[in-house]
Amino acid sequence: xxxxxxxxxxxxxLLSPWIVSLxxxxxxxxxxxxxxxxxxxxPLNPQSAKFLGLANYAEALRDPLFWTALKNTLxxxxxxxxxxxxxxxxxxxxLQKRFRxxxxxxxxxxxxxVVSIVVISLVWKGLYAPEGFLSSLVRALGGTPPRxxxxxxxxxxxxxAMDVWAASGYYMVIxxxxxxxxxxxxxxxxxxxxxxxxxxxxxxxxPMLRPTFLFxxxxxxxxxxxxxxxxxxxxxxxxxxxxxxxxxxxxxxxFYKFRLGYASSIAYLLFALTLGLAFLxxxxxxxxxxxx
Amino acid sequence: xxxxxxxGAPLFLVPVxxxxxxxxxxxxxxxxxxxxxxxxxxxxxARARFTLEHYAALLQASGFPRYLVNSLVVAAVVVGGNxxxxxxxxxxxxxxxxxxxxxxxxxxxATLMLPKQVLMIPLYLVLARLHLxxxxxxxxxxxxxxxxxxxxxxxxxxxxxxxxxxAARVDGAGELRIFVTIVLPLLxxxxxxxxxxxxxxxxxxxxxxxxxxxxxxxxxxxxxxxxFAQGEHAVDWGLLMAGSTISALPVLLAFLVFQRxxxxxxxxxxxxx
Numbered sequence: 001x002x003x004x005x006x007x008x009x010x011x012x013x014l015l016s017p018w019i020v021s022l023x024x025x026x027x028x029x030x031x032x033x034x035x036x037x038x039x040x041x042x043p044l045n046p047q048s049a050k051f052l053g054l055a056n057y058a059e060a061l062r063d064p065l066f067w068t069a070l071k072n073t074l075x076x077x078x079x080x081x082x083x084x085x086x087x088x089x090x091x092x093x094x095l096q097k098r099f100r101x102x103x104x105x106x107x108x109x110x111x112x113x114v115v116s117i118v119v120i121s122l123v124w125k126g127l128y129a130p131e132g133f134l135s136s137l138v139r140a141l142g143g144t145p146p147r148x149x150x151x152x153x154x155x156x157x158x159x160x161a162m163d164v165w166a167a168s169g170y171y172m173v174i175x176x177x178x179x180x181x182x183x184x185x186x187x188x189x190x191x192x193x194x195x196x197x198x199x200x201x202x203x204x205x206x207p208m209l210r211p212t213f214l215f216x217x218x219x220x221x222x223x224x225x226x227x228x229x230x231x232x233x234x235x236x237x238x239x240x241x242x243x244x245x246x247x248x249x250x251x252x253x254x255f256y257k258f259r260l261g262y263a264s265s266i267a268y269l270l271f272a273l274t275l276g277l278a279f280l281x282x283x284x285x286x287x288x289x290x291x292x
Numbered sequence: 293x294x295x296x297x298x299x300g301a302p303l304f305l306v307p308v309x310x311x312x313x314x315x316x317x318x319x320x321x322x323x324x325x326x327x328x329x330x331x332x333x334x335x336x337x338a339r340a341r342f343t344l345e346h347y348a349a350l351l352q353a354s355g356f357p358r359y360l361v362n363s364l365v366v367a368a369v370v371v372g373g374n375x376x377x378x379x380x381x382x383x384x385x386x387x388x389x390x391x392x393x394x395x396x397x398x399x400x401x402a403t404l405m406l407p408k409q410v411l412m413i414p415l416y417l418v419l420a421r422l423h424l425x426x427x428x429x430x431x432x433x434x435x436x437x438x439x440x441x442x443x444x445x446x447x448x449x450x451x452x453x454x455x456x457x458x459a460a461r462v463d464g465a466g467e468l469r470i471f472v473t474i475v476l477p478l479l480x481x482x483x484x485x486x487x488x489x490x491x492x493x494x495x496x497x498x499x500x501x502x503x504x505x506x507x508x509x510x511x512x513x514x515x516x517x518x519x520f521a522q523g524e525h526a527v528d529w530g531l532l533m534a535g536s537t538i539s540a541l542p543v544l545l546a547f548l549v550f551q552r553x554x555x556x557x558x559x560x561x562x563x564x565x
Binding site for chain 2: 008010011014015017018019020021022024025026027028029030032036043087091094095100101105107108109110111112114115116117118119120122123124125126127129131132133135136137140165169170173174177222225226228229232233236247250251254255260263264267268270274278
């Protein structure tokens with residue numbers, strides 16, 4: 001293996017796309033926007049950029065809309081993830097057993113996750129319309145339909161329900177893979193000792209799925225903290241800012257108001273929150289995990 | 293799962309399946325009902341008719357044909373780029389030892405975990421500085437090399453035996469020749485997973501194409517559809533659902549054909565966790 005010691009020209013060639021891409025579209029923008037978050041900067045007038053120190057961050061912390069957006073985002077994250085996770089786990093457990101038509105069910109549950117979120121949001125906006133499918137369904141069942149996206153106290157919940165519907169199939173697939181990785185012998189020896197199905201679930205399935213739970217929670221939190229497209233298509237942040245989310249607010253500040261420095265500081269606050277949440281989840285689930 | 297128990301499906305799965313499928317069925321149904329505003333209530337079912345007028349209107353008198361072509365071109369180039377560069381970089385990271393390998397591999401993982409909103413503004417400014425905003429290059433270049441594709445190939449190569457490559461080396465073959473004639477064919481299964489995942493991701497991509505382009509002629513389907521729905525057509529449900537169907541159809545077809553590859557891609561991503 002003597003040829004592996006030098007940095008060969010061919011290796012450099014193979015790596016070159018990643019080196020260029022990482023520098024130009026990864027590290028440089030990442031560092032640049034961090035610097036930007038300390039400036040007053042508008043692309044309309046780049047010459048007048050002013051160094052502000054921490055003023056952008058201080059402004060964000062004093063900005064009531066920043067807090068509204070953050071509150072809505074956290075409601076979205078903590079309100080959807082338990083439902084998405086439970087539904088995904090329940091579906092995976094049900095699909096683990098063999099039965100006729102299982103592949104068809106699995107494909108059906110997974111289907112929403114391959115379709116563009118723009119299409120899904122538009123279809124659900126139609127379902128939620130005042131004279132739409134869901135309202136007429138509620139009426140047919142004898143109820144009074146809520147005003148879904150048009151009412152400040154139901155709009156966010158309506159988008160959240162759609163998200164649970166749209167995202168569960170993805171995490172179901174991950175849970176299915178996790179379930180398949182559990183050695184069959186564990187269940188067999190538990191059966192020999194007379195364990196009930198519930199005992200097997202609590203003492204074998206759940207502990208063995210811990211890494212899968214960790215992955216599902218971290219990936220879903222990172223994704224949910226960025227909720228944007230649904231809001232853009234369905235409500236534009238309204239009514240009365242009730243569906244304004246952090247990334248939507250950041251988008252408005254950057255591309256309607258052209259306050260790129262301020263928007264960058266919001267991006268970094270959100271980034272810190274994402275890291276913090278992922279860190280807490282890793283600690284919470286790793287510390288108690290059995291040594292496997 | 294030794295004993296093959298072929299029972300019926302658990303009953304509670306049926307309503308869940310219906311909930312998953314009904315919105316799509318409703319989209320298809322509304323897209324072929326006549327009239328501009330569209331009747332959105334359940335009662336519309338009783339008056340069901342069939343027309344392709346909304347599809348005809350979209351394809352004749354709107355930007356949709358252009359959006360469709362844009363989406364196809366951008367997706368084809370980006371998928372090609374992801375497959376090629378994923379193979380090159382993933383192979384090198386898995387097989388070669390060189391100064392900085394750890395850092396470059398770490399860069400792949402970090403990029404995977406990085407929330408994209410952090411890069412939204414600076415990428416916009418980088419493209420502005422390169423005078424690439426509102427061009428096809430803005431829709432392609434930042435996504436041409438993809439960390440997830442590299443990661444998938446890297447994981448795959450680490451499980452491949454290196455004997456074939458070593459044998460070719462003993463025979464005096466050059467490194468690039470080994471890569472093209474021996475490694476690339478071996479990577480085919482992994483590259484199929486890369487291709488279908490890149491396609492889905494790129495076809496459905498919304499935020500970046502929205503920010504990086506301004507003119508109507510550069511819009512991809514998701515951006516075109518979302519902006520179409522915000523304009524004067526906000527309540528033309530027949531048109532909107534026809535546009536949604538046009539946008540969803542390619543991924544639904546890809547899903548039916550490549551379901552196994554799509555699911556492999558997801559679970560391969562999960563195994564790093």
